[in-house]
Amino acid sequence: MLLWAQEPANQPVPYTLADRDRLIRVETELTAFKEQYRQEMNAFREQYRQEMTILRDEISELRAQLVRMESRNDMQFYTLLTILVGFIAFLLWDRRKALAPAENKVAELQKDSEKLTRLVQSLREYARTHPDLAEILRQYELV
Numbered sequence: 001m002l003l004w005a006q007e008p009a010n011q012p013v014p015y016t017l018a019d020r021d022r023l024i025r026v027e028t029e030l031t032a033f034k035e036q037y038r039q040e041m042n043a044f045r046e047q048y049r050q051e052m053t054i055l056r057d058e059i060s061e062l063r064a065q066l067v068r069m070e071s072r073n074d075m076q077f078y079t080l081l082t083i084l085v086g087f088i089a090f091l092l093w094d095r096r097k098a099l100a101p102a103e104n105k106v107a108e109l110q111k112d113s114e115k116l117t118r119l120v121q122s123l124r125e126y127a128r129t130h131p132d133l134a135e136i137l138r139q140y141e142l143v
Contacts, residue, residue, distance in 0.1 A: 120142055127134035127143060137143040 040079050123133065123137060124143060135141060
């Protein structure tokens with residue numbers, strides 16, 4: 001029974017010249033396809049390398065631009081800081097220059113004040129012996 005069940009599987013498969021020719025055509029087409037695939041892959045790799053080179057160049061250019069911008073920002077910051085310090089120095093100088101006449105006037109008034117104090121003191125002493133002057137000084141509340 002076993003032998004009888006295996007007998008159809010042992011039958012030879014008809015393989016004709018047309019099958020052999022078809023197999024040869026498939027093999028040549030497969031070889032051509034592999035060659036075309038290799039060429040396309042090589043072209044793709046070359047294009048990828050070129051694009052990556054361009055991208056690297058652009059990235060390095062962007063980095064250079066960033067460095068230049070940072071440098072320019074630093075210069076602008078220091079310029080602004082210098083202008084600010086100069087402005088503050090100018091304000092201090094201008095204030096001192098504006099206050100100098102007032103300080104001179106105050107010094108003069110202090111000298112005059114000392115003279116007036118001595119004058120009033122002298123008038124008080126003189127008023128002790130002269131009652132009419134004492135009366136005048138009392139009117140102005142100097143005694």
